[in-house]
Amino acid sequence: MNSRLKAALAAAAFLASAAVSAQTLLNASYDVAREFYKDYNTAFIANYKKTTGKDVKIDQSHGGSSAQARSVADGLDADVVTMNTTTDVDFLAERGVVAKDWNKRFPDNASPTTSTMLFLTRNGNPKGIKDWDDLIKPGVQVVVVNPKTGGNGRYAYLAAWGYIKKKGGSDAQAAEFVGKLYKNVPVLGKGGRDATTTFLQRNIGDVLITFESEVVSINREFGEGKVDAVYPSISIVAENPVAVVERTVAKKGTAELAKAYLQWLYSDEGQEIAVKHALRPRNPAILKKHADVFKPIPLFTVQELFGSLGEAQKVHFNDGGQFDKLYTPGR
C-alpha cells in the first residue's frame, strides 16, 4: 500500500470518527414547516447540549408531505418524519419503516401540534362571507387545493362535508353541498402554496380555504390587512403527526436522540415555538394563553366523522370515489 493511499484512509477514518462524535439527525418534513423546524432545531440543539452535554447536528429535508413520505419509504435515511397528514405516516407504517403503533408512541396521537381549516377573504370581506353556506352562493369564487394532489385540499373537502354532517345532514345532503361548493371553484391548486399564490398574486377568487397556520404566514409574507381571516361556525382538526423512522435509527444508532427530538416538541418551550408559527399547541394552558391567535371555534376530528383519514381516502379521494363523482363532466 503506498503512503498516499494510507494518508487518504487515515483522513477518511478521522472524518468518520468526527461524524460519530457529533450525531446527526435528519428530519424529513412537509413544505411549509421549514421555518418552524428551523427555529425549533436551534432551540432543541441548545437544550440538548445543556441537558446531556452532547453536540448534535440536525438536517432538514422539506417537500410535499406525501412526496417526502415516498422518498423515506424508497430509502431516504431520515431519522424522524414530521408530516401534516396522518395517512403519510400510516403509509410508512405499512411499509414497516416506522412502528405499526406509531401513533401511541407519543402523546395526543403522536401529533404535538394541530391546525384547522379557515377562510381567507379579500380585505374588508366584500362578499360578506361568514360561514360554509356562503361559499356555495352563486357568484362566489372559491380557491382550494385539489384533494387528489394535496393534504390541504383533503382537509378542506372533509371540513365542508363535516359541516353538513354536524348540522345533522345526511351523506346525500353533504355530497350535494360539497358538489355545489366545487362548482364555485375556478382554479384547483396543486398544493397549499400554489393555491395561496393563485389567490393573492393572481387575484383569482373571493375566498381561499386553507390551514390556519398558512393564514399567519400569509400575513407575514404579504403584509397585514391584505386578507381577512374568517372563522366558520365549525371546522376540522388537522393533526401534524410525528414518528421515529425505526429503519434508520436502528442502522445509525440514533434511536434515543430521535425520541428526545420528538418528545421535546411537547415541552412548553417547543409548544411556544409552534405557536409562533401558528400551529395550535396541544398543551391546553398554552393554547388558552394564545386565544387571541387561535380563536376558539368548535372543531370536529376526522376520526369522529370519517373513521380515519385512510378510510376517508378510500371513500372520497381514491379514483372513482366521491370526489370524482361530484366533480366530473356535465358541469
Place this chain on the structure above:
Amino acid sequence: MSTALPRRNGGKRVLPGFKLTLGYTLFYLGLIVLIPLAALVLRSFSLTGEQFWIAVASPRVLAAYRLTFGASLIAALVNLVFGLLLAWVLVRYQFPGKKIVDALVDLPFALPTAVAGISLTALLAGNGWVGQYLEPLGIKLAFTPAGIVIALIFIGIPFVVRTVQPVLEDSEKELEEAATCLGATRWQTFTKVLLPSIAPALLTGFAMAFARAIGEYGSVIFIAGNMPMVSEITPLIIIGKLEQYDYAGATAVAVVMLVISFILLLVINGLQAWQRRRAGMGA
C-alpha cells in the same frame, strides 16, 4: 467544402469494429434507457388487467390524454410555422442585434421550466401585464387550455429553429434565383424548391417539439388551473396518483403515455425517412 468526408460506401470507417460498436450501443441504450423503462412497465404489472384498464381509461384520465396530446400537437404545429420563419430571418438577413436574437432562441432550452411557467402565468393571469388588457375583451388565457398551449409553444420553439437553421444555411441561394429566373412565383419557389429540401429537418424539429411538449410538466402546471376534465394534463394525473400512494396506477398511466409517445415518434421518423427518400430521388 473541400474536405473529403468519408463516404458511407467508401469503405473507410472512423470507428473500427462494427460488432464492438453496435454491442456498446445496445449496452449503453439498455443501461440508460431500456432498463429504467422496463422497471416502469414491470411495476405496473402488479395490477390485474381490469385494474389496469380502470386506472388508464377513466374519463378523467382520457380527458387528460386528449389535452396533453392535443395541446402538444397544436403547439408543435404553431412552432413549425413560426420556427421556420424565425430560422429564415436568422439565416437570410443581417440586422443589428442578430447575435442576441440568436441566443434568445435557445433560452427556453436552458431555463428551468418552472420559471417559464411562473413568468407566463404572471403575464397572462387576469391581473398580469398582458392579461389585464385581454380579460375585459373576454379572452382568458391563464388557467385554460389556451394557457397550456402557450406554455408548450414557449418550450418547443428552439427545437424547430435549431434543426431547420443549419439546413437553410446549406441550401443554395442559386437554386432559388434560378427558379425565379425561370419564371416561378415566390410561392412556387417556396413550395417546389425550398420546402422539399428542408422538409425532413422541419419534420424532425416538429417531432422534437411535439415530444418535448408531451412530457412537459413544470411550465404547464402553474398556468393550467388543473381543473379535472378541462385543464388537467397527464403528468399531473400521475403526480395525483402518487400523492394517493397509488404507485401501480401512476405507472399504468405512465406506461400508456410511453407507448403512445413511442408509436407517435416511430410514425414521425418513418414519415421523415419517406420524405428524405422522396427528396433524394427528386434531386
